[in-house]
Amino acid sequence: MHMTMTDKTLDEILTLAAAHFNVPRQRLTPDDDFFKxxxxxxxxxxxxxxxxxxxxxxxxxxxxxxxxxxxRTLASRIQARL
Amino acid sequence: MLNLDQYSCLGAALRDAxxxxxxxxCLIESDRNREKTRLTYSDFKETARPLAxxxxxxxxxxxDRAAIIMTNQSKWLISAYAVFxxxxxxxxxxxxxxxxxxxxxxxxxxxxxxxVEYHLWRAITHAPEFSHNQVKTVLxxxxxxxxxxxxxxxxxxxxxxxxPEFLSxxxxxxxxxxxxxxxGGRPKxxxxxxxxxxxxxxxxxxxxxxxxxVRYLSILPTNHxxxxxxxxxxxxxxxxxxxxxRTLRPDFVRDAFVKYKITYVSLVPMVLKNLERGLxxxxxxxxxxxxxLLNRMISxxxxxxxxxxxxxxxxxxxxxxxxxxxxxxxxMFTGGAxxxxxxxxxxxxxxxxxxxxxxxTEAGTSLTLNDFRPFRADTVGKPLPGVELRILNxxxxxxxxxxxxGKTIMAYYLDDPELTAxxxxxxxLLTGDLGRFDGIGHLQLFGRKKxxxxxxGGKNIYPEDVETVFDGLPVKEYCVFAANYIWPDKQLGxxxxxxxxxxxxxxxxxxxxxxxxVARNRKLPDFKRVGGYAIWxxxxxxxxxxxxxxxxxxxxxxxxxxxxxxxxxL
Numbered sequence: 001m002h003m004t005m006t007d008k009t010l011d012e013i014l015t016l017a018a019a020h021f022n023v024p025r026q027r028l029t030p031d032d033d034f035f036k037x038x039x040x041x042x043x044x045x046x047x048x049x050x051x052x053x054x055x056x057x058x059x060x061x062x063x064x065x066x067x068x069x070x071x072r073t074l075a076s077r078i079q080a081r082l
Numbered sequence: 083m084l085n086l087d088q089y090s091c092l093g094a095a096l097r098d099a100x101x102x103x104x105x106x107x108c109l110i111e112s113d114r115n116r117e118k119t120r121l122t123y124s125d126f127k128e129t130a131r132p133l134a135x136x137x138x139x140x141x142x143x144x145x146d147r148a149a150i151i152m153t154n155q156s157k158w159l160i161s162a163y164a165v166f167x168x169x170x171x172x173x174x175x176x177x178x179x180x181x182x183x184x185x186x187x188x189x190x191x192x193x194x195x196x197x198v199e200y201h202l203w204r205a206i207t208h209a210p211e212f213s214h215n216q217v218k219t220v221l222x223x224x225x226x227x228x229x230x231x232x233x234x235x236x237x238x239x240x241x242x243x244x245x246p247e248f249l250s251x252x253x254x255x256x257x258x259x260x261x262x263x264x265x266g267g268r269p270k271x272x273x274x275x276x277x278x279x280x281x282x283x284x285x286x287x288x289x290x291x292x293x294x295x296v297r298y299l300s301i302l303p304t305n306h307x308x309x310x311x312x313x314x315x316x317x318x319x320x321x322x323x324x325x326x327x328r329t330l331r332p333d334f335v336r337d338a339f340v341k342y343k344i345t346y347v348s349l350v351p352m353v354l355k356n357l358e359r360g361l362x363x364x365x366x367x368x369x370x371x372x373x374x375l376l377n378r379m380i381s382x383x384x385x386x387x388x389x390x391x392x393x394x395x396x397x398x399x400x401x402x403x404x405x406x407x408x409x410x411x412x413x414m415f416t417g418g419a420x421x422x423x424x425x426x427x428x429x430x431x432x433x434x435x436x437x438x439x440x441x442x443t444e445a446g447t448s449l450t451l452n453d454f455r456p457f458r459a460d461t462v463g464k465p466l467p468g469v470e471l472r473i474l475n476x477x478x479x480x481x482x483x484x485x486x487x488g489k490t491i492m493a494y495y496l497d498d499p500e501l502t503a504x505x506x507x508x509x510x511l512l513t514g515d516l517g518r519f520d521g522i523g524h525l526q527l528f529g530r531k532k533x534x535x536x537x538x539g540g541k542n543i544y545p546e547d548v549e550t551v552f553d554g555l556p557v558k559e560y561c562v563f564a565a566n567y568i569w570p571d572k573q574l575g576x577x578x579x580x581x582x583x584x585x586x587x588x589x590x591x592x593x594x595x596x597x598x599x600v601a602r603n604r605k606l607p608d609f610k611r612v613g614g615y616a617i618w619x620x621x622x623x624x625x626x627x628x629x630x631x632x633x634x635x636x637x638x639x640x641x642x643x644x645x646x647x648x649x650x651x652l
Contacts, residue, residue, distance in 0.1 A: 035608050042539065042608065043356045046331045059114075062329050063153065063201055066178060069608055 010075040013052060020051050030072040056082060083320040086284045091251035091276040093166035095319050100127040103321035106294045110342060111156045113328035119156045126160065132241035134164035137195065139242050140219050144169030144249045147259065148195035149188055151175045151202050154326045157223050157237060158304045159314050161197040169249030173259045174305035177202060181209035190269045191259050191496065194218045197237060200225040207232040253277040259496055260307060262443035262542055271496030272443045281489035282446040283315050285466040289453050290413060292320035299325050299338060299347040308348050308417065311447040332356055343408040348415040350540035354436065358425050384431040391454055396433020403432050413437050423459035430457055438462055440527060444511055446490035450525045461524035471525065473518055480518040481528050485510040533567040533632060535577040537609045545579055548610050551602050559584045559622050561630050562612060568636045569645040578613035580649055582639060584622060591617060603652060614649040
């Protein structure tokens with residue numbers, strides 16, 4: 001099946017988040033509320049953003065995470081800056 | 083520092099600060115590891131005065147209101163200075179609110195001017211309510227080249243040559259309108275006077291002085307009462323420096339402590355816990371020998387500090403820990419009763435005092451603060467100079483509602499005499515918080531009498547404000563409560579919002595309804611979400627105008643439902 005750029009970005013985000021917070025990759029799905037699924041607070045979410053910046057070699061201002069709580073929306077924000 | 087008794091308004095005190103310490107650095111702004119701005123008080127004057135003049139030329143009149151919606155950065159302070167210089171009123175709005183909420187509060191405050199960051203302005207202009215926007219002049223910061231500003235001006239270009247006319251205000255004139263909450267329901271705009279701020283500043287500085295060379299790290303949003311005071315007014319009237327970070331990533335915050343040799347910082351409980359977690363993880367990574375030595379040093383420091391903390395000695399004993407914070411940290415400020423005593427004790431044992439305090443927007447900034455004479459991990463400290471506190475109707479344990487009196491108490495709630503009359507009674511502010519004094523005059527907090535919660539991130543959440551997201555929910559009726567309001571338990575650790583549902587006749591709570599509730603709940607920012615739901619089998623008591631009688635309903639619920647079995651997690 002053809003994978004769009006956003007799907008690929010999404011997949012990489014899920015893999016990175018799983019590794020960073022030490023949860024099995026298969027437990028995470030694109031529409032998960034990552035605060036709840038990962039059991040993290042907003043500071044830990046900002047930490048994840050730093051990891052994603054390093055991986056995708058982009059800079060994401062903190063405000064890009066404002067109001068975002070699922071991986072799919074996060075992927076679209078990152079995709080827009082790639 | 084300036085003698086604040088001599089001033090009638092913030093504008094005059096700030097104006098004199100710029101003249102008094104022209105060569106001292108007052109602002110540093112850093113984005114990640116890149117320093118973007120460094121201004122002396124003289125540079126600040128050169129930047130702020132042309133803005134003030136341009137505002138005046140744009141028909142800004144004394145008493146006009148200018149809202150600011152910005153993350154922590156130098157332009158926030160420069161803009162606020164300009165507004166105070168020409169006799170204006172600052173309306174600091176929380177940048178984390180939604181565009182719709184921003185528009186509601188802009189309308190409620192009757193702001194004529196707005197200073198806003200580009201990405202926030204873009205969101206505001208896309209909101210459906212934008213067509214009702216009544217702000218006359220909008221200044222947008224950091225807009226990209228060629229961006230559509232929807233009639234706004236670029237902040238960076240909005241300046242005029244020539245001295246602005248300084249316009250003095252009286253002590254009882256309005257300085258700021260600060261919203262303590264109430265976007266969806268009843269906006270609570272706390273009207274704070276110049277006297278409120280000058281007196282609050284005086285009492286805070288008496289205990290925690292600033293001076294030229296002191297560096298305050300601004301992490302809390304500047305729209306927050308604490309950062310506005312200790313991250314703007316306090317440092318400026320003493321010739322000190324404020325460091326802004328454009329990102330709040332924990333990595334960069336830690337770097338900033340070291341790079342800028344920070345003296346003071348204010349933190350919400352969540353950040354403090356994050357720091358504790360990080361330090362403990364680092365300690366765990368040490369070799370067993372090093373960890374043993376570190377623990378011995380901490381024990382030794384704890385023994386020395388039992389009576390009184392000597393920071394110099396702590397820095398010598400625990401050099402590496404203190405160097406991790408830049409080596410010059412004198413205190414970290416935090417607020418509320420959420421901080422676990424063990425966290426405060428952890429930092430105190432390291433020789434890093436965390437001054438825990440208690441305050442509310444209605445009371446300016448802070449009512450109590452820990453002055454470490456002596457250190458108490460289980461209290462929110464003593465009343466600040468000039469603040470009088472009383473415990474109303476104490477029970478057998480001495481616990482009752484905390485009431486406050488003094489020159490820092492707000493004047494009134496904007497456009498809400500009824501709410502004001504119920505909140506400030508004969509000059510005493512009824513805080514809605516339950517507390518008691520211990521034997522040495524420290525205040526201990528035990529819970530809330532009012533229907534609200536405060537998050538670990540320091541946000542006040544009122545149930546009425548989150549209810550709108552459940553509009554149209556297919557049930558007979560619903561109501562959101564703070565769990566502690568229904569089931570008072572004299573502690574603050576279990577604060578959560580609960581959605582109470584009254585189902586239709588023959589209706590069952592099924593997976594579809596639950597999915598609907600979950601989906602709606604997720605539309606709310608994470609800190610505003612409802613934590614659980616409870617089913618109630620009676621019709622809600624209502625007033626003649628069909629408003630839910632919340633207090634009566636809460637009483638009924640508390641009487642007939644047990645929290646541990648009735649509330650299911652969402």
